[in-house]
Amino acid sequence: MRIPEDAGRRRFLKKAAVYPLGLAAASGYGCGYERCHTVDNRYRIPMAAGSFPDGYRVAQISDVHLGKFFSVADLRQLLERIAADGPDMLAITGDLFDDEGQNPAAAQLLDEYVDRFADGIWYCLGNHEHFRGVKEIKRLLSATRVHALYNRAEQVPGKSIWVAGTDHPMIRETEKFRQLKAEYFAKTIEDIPEKERKSTIVLAHHPEFIDNAAAAGIPLTLTGHTHGGQFGIFGLPIFPVFKYTRGMVRLGDCYGYVHTGNGSWFPCRIGCPPEIAYFEFRG
Numbered sequence: 001m002r003i004p005e006d007a008g009r010r011r012f013l014k015k016a017a018v019y020p021l022g023l024a025a026a027s028g029y030g031c032g033y034e035r036c037h038t039v040d041n042r043y044r045i046p047m048a049a050g051s052f053p054d055g056y057r058v059a060q061i062s063d064v065h066l067g068k069f070f071s072v073a074d075l076r077q078l079l080e081r082i083a084a085d086g087p088d089m090l091a092i093t094g095d096l097f098d099d100e101g102q103n104p105a106a107a108q109l110l111d112e113y114v115d116r117f118a119d120g121i122w123y124c125l126g127n128h129e130h131f132r133g134v135k136e137i138k139r140l141l142s143a144t145r146v147h148a149l150y151n152r153a154e155q156v157p158g159k160s161i162w163v164a165g166t167d168h169p170m171i172r173e174t175e176k177f178r179q180l181k182a183e184y185f186a187k188t189i190e191d192i193p194e195k196e197r198k199s200t201i202v203l204a205h206h207p208e209f210i211d212n213a214a215a216a217g218i219p220l221t222l223t224g225h226t227h228g229g230q231f232g233i234f235g236l237p238i239f240p241v242f243k244y245t246r247g248m249v250r251l252g253d254c255y256g257y258v259h260t261g262n263g264s265w266f267p268c269r270i271g272c273p274p275e276i277a278y279f280e281f282r283g
Helices: 007-016 018-032 072-085 103-116 127-131 134-142 174-189 194-199 209-215
Strands: 039-046 057-061 089-093 121-124 152-155 162-165 200-203 220-223 247-251 254-258 275-282
Touching: 057 072, 057 220, 072 103, 072 275, 089 200, 089 220, 103 121, 103 134, 121 162, 121 200, 127 134, 152 174, 162 174, 162 194, 174 200, 174 209, 194 200, 209 220, 209 247, 209 254, 220 275
Parallel strands: 039 275, 057 089, 089 121, 162 200, 200 220, 220 254
Antiparallel strands: 057 275, 152 162, 247 254
């Protein structure tokens, strides 16, 4: 008995064969091209009178994740590219030191580049630094001129600008996380005179610190952690699992930024390229 042909089934099978090919092409693009091509994103931040020098520029990188997919040589190329652009300051918002074998060389490299930025390099911890031996990482950084901020703030030498850096709360339970986050933030800004908060930049790995900083009247908070979701479409994350996942957040007159990251523990990005974010204060 001859089985009659099903034209609809045949069309379905032909179309179905396209999906694996499309998936393979997208994976090849995401792994082999997009994750390796960093973009520059530039933003203007309105400033209150007397807060920041007009035209003051801050560059941000985040989530470098030193390791198999991002080497110290790659970090050197990234720093050289940023330094050539001439920002006043470089901010690093955690998850850089993620390979015990490469961490010492990376710390030395940061120290080498401090003088390429008028106001130096500023850094806060991410969760992966805790995974890779945070005490040793702090020791490495203590031998450099990097401004490493662990729940504290420093005034930029010779300027009225303050930079505050928080640690990353290493706890998962939601209420305890929020409580510890509030404690960390209160400690971080306690030395900043209230009248000088309008000229303060907060560095925090977790993006929900944006809420704490805005409540304190901090004009700009720079964060990372999310990798922007690593997959996006039309500039929006496909998997927005965080309260703030990517890009600029505005709360009243305060701004927060969630960096898409420069490296990745999962080596594929689609619609979410690594970035260098630049922020320019303008009156």
